Amino acid sequence: MEEKQLYGALTVYRERGAYLRRLEQFEKAKASYDEAFNSSPEDVRMLTGRSQVCADAVKPVQAYADAEIALKLEPGNMNARNMQARAMYTMSDFERSVVMNFRGARVRQQPPYFMEGINQGVETIQDCIGVNSGNVMLEFLPIIKQVEAALPIGDEPVKPKHISRIPQPERKRKLTQMEARKDLTLARVLAMKYLGPMAYDKFFLQHLTSDPRLQSANSGGSKELKLIVDEALRSLCERQGMLRAQRPYYTIKLAEKAESKYQNKYKEAVLIKEREIGTRTAERLVRQIEKSLRQNRIMDVMTQAEQMQMFLDGKVPRTLPDKELYTDRLYRAVGEGYLAQHRLSYTLSERGNRRRIAFLMGLPVGRPKSFDSVMANYPYKFIDIKQATEKVAATLEMCENSTMKCWLMYELARLLCTQKNYALAKFYAKRCQREAQEIGNVPWWLNGLFVLMSGDMQQNNSNEVRIQVEEAYEYAKKLQDPEQVQAFLLKCGEMAAAPVLADERKAIVQRERQILAVMDEAQRVESSVLFKRMSTVPPGRRFSVLPRKDTGQTRAERKHRRQKGLSVIPGPERVLPPPPKSSTLGFQVFDI
Template sequence: MSDVEVDQGPRSTFSTYMAEGDQLFHKGEYSKAIASYSTALILKPEDKSCLVARSRCYLKMGDTDNALRDAEASLQEDKEFFKGLYQKAEALFTMGDLEFALVFYHRGRKLRPELQEFRLGIQKAQEAIENSVGKKLENKEDLSLFCKGEAKKGPPVTATQPQRRDPKQQNQKSANVERTSKQLLGQLYSDKEYLEKLLKDEDLVTGRMRDGERLQDLILHSVGYLDRRVDFWRQQKLIYARERDRRLLREKWSKGRAHSSPSDPTEYVLRSLEEIDAALTSGNAEGSLREAQKVMRTVQRWPEDMLPNRKEVLANLHTCMGNALMDLGKMDPALGHYQKSLQLATHSELPDAKSQALDNIGRVYAHTGRFTQAIDVWEQKVPLVRDSVEKAWLFYEIGRCYLELKRHAEAREYGCLSLDAADEIQDDKWLLNASILVAQADLHLGDFQSSTSHFEKALKRAKVLKDDSAVEAIHKVFSLSSHPHEKSYSMITC
């Protein structure tokens, strides 16, 4: 199809352009296929199958944002369009949004159980989640809370992001109720404000690299990738934490109980908590909330002496309700349940439950832009943390909050603590993210030599992980930092 044809409007029929796009797709000419599908969409802007077809092309080309956008558009009028559900799941999976990808694979399989694609999607998403947290579940060492050298250097910072789970933490999970986390994770990140100002600079917007690529596109691509890393690891931490907490509870509550029957109160509670978590993980937040409320009423009706660990059970149920409400975007009610959990844990001297409650309260504060409060709460949690992976996550989150407050020195200090914790357990994925955090902090502080060093470490980790998108993004950051506009870039993630 010629450029002239596009300029003058479609000259053929919708079905002709669709067939042309399909043929080009099968030949592997994805860019040309996109052009054909786009022309077809001029004739039928809301055609679901065409949107899915174009989404497939974008995904093949690595353009996950447009792939997800088209997949979601195909579901605009029909939320149960199975091809759209599958394509959305594929896009989320490629973006590293494993937990939410799993939600949509399950949703599609429920509608079309005979389709093998959904079964395979569920399998690969579950395996990816297990692979990303499996080694961490086996690590029992207690790490020192002190930085081994890096922490004294100075400050690190990190980008916050858009489109996947933030509330500001993020908009990342925004698009609809199923991706509430993305809405939460996305709009409070300070990078967005600065980018909007920076991109008004005509010299920067029109500037080009030696290879002809626009600086504007380069900046947006690089920052977008770094932001997605933040969201991906936040999800992994949540999955990991829930699985670990249930395992520890079962071990703790099973002591002294050689055998237990299904009617045993403790066994009933443990089984119910696992079902509540399973519902939440599969995307059924409302079902998870209802089940937690039902179990809460049951436990409250029991005599005090019927359940030895009654206070701890109630604290856990408040946590479950808070988690479900948070996924539904109801932040204030979620905070109320987390605070009740903290009260029970504090009065009953339950350190694990207290640590978990502080974790959750801090997340609500961070997601809603109350970064100072988040820091205060999370710093109370630091002495309670015994798990290596959780240390890396916690220090990272505190550093991000300091970054949001533009307190770059403190941000870098916690970024270094996160890097040291990640180094202790030699987890390449956490080392990658922590290195990026420190590198970004150094950019803010104008320490380009240190920034380059940490970006090089991040690049090495990305290659070990065979993370091609990370390698590409970091290479582009290197190119940008050597450009005359490098001073402007040092503030981009501010």
């Protein structure tokens, strides 16, 4: 059954589109105009209305095409001519827009649409290349010279590059931390200048494109959300580009250079006040970190260090002149906090100290029998370890501060060691030690060595651990109080030298699987049942499937377990059988 056509569809959809355009809901307005176009594609009012909507929604190509179709249908329509001139202005063809507005103004003076278009176009041309732009070539001469110096001279013969038969990927130079910060600051300033309050929408959408929460189990909904975000961000970027073409940034900078003695004095006072507040805040945060460090509250040290790093990220050398100094103090305190964990406790037992060492070195530990201050104050982070690794690696690539590099390389080595990537963890730990040795920072050198020891102890490389302990024992003498670290190192070496008891259970299970794999189906089922029953027998009485020599341990165990007056050694405890149940409904058997 065919769908009935709406009576007066052209008028309904056209007027609805005009109403939505006045509400600035351009996507819905364009959809209504499209429905009207499907009903009657040769209506001039509909074409001019859709052209106006497309011009407002920063789609100048379609706006110009609709206005041109309307002029072909009705050459004397001034509204269509005005829409065509507006579309040319939106496409940044300002001279042609002014010419078309002049032609329309000769025919129609009122309403003053064409006169407004003329004034707008002339003002934009003055902003781009006229009196409002200033002396662009003189003011930006240093930048022009830098660009010319980077380009090769035309007369100089360019040597042909050697074309290798082995394809190699192109390597692009990555931005430094200062260059990335300048690039980000300039992008935000441009967005604020041209978009105004809508700049915050652009920042939110840019952050949303890389947000992992956008990817969910509902793949269809995730794709739809991503399309909406991309379309909204594209529209904002095109709007910003159009506004920047109409009024370049150098014109805005020239307008802001208006000389005002009182305004300059006010800006200078604001900058001085901001520097004072920033210095006071940085000193307060550093004192909090040092206080927590003296009390061995490492978890609080890391939390306060994150707060101070967020504070420093929002500052530039202009607003905080001693930013590098505070960064050094921050990560020097963080290094001392990490090193303070590696200490022995004289209130714990020998087993408690060994458990602490195993916990810090990433070895398996059991349930603690007593309170351990290091394990209680360990800075846990419940985050995705792969995302944390990618974030730390990206920060390390742009980092310029040496002490901060030591922290980033230590964190990266520790995360990789947690993921059992010992080779790469060793690489970054060595880099951390090298960087710390260059700046003369002993705590970070020792922290890098403890990461190396952690990986080697997890792999049971006792010789490597012994060499590292000897090296660190001598290097720790540069500390002010080396006794705690040296005692911890000696205990680590003692634990690494101790023999490791092998767990035979995994080997037994693997051997049983190999035996079952070479049997036929009937014997496999019977043997698997036999192996399960054998696993319940005590190890002294059990027939082992592993090849080994008889050492007489079975006889010794029988002698140890035998009791006086018993001729048979008790086996595994048997449970009572379940009480009998009657099949008769309502009948119950009582054990009297």
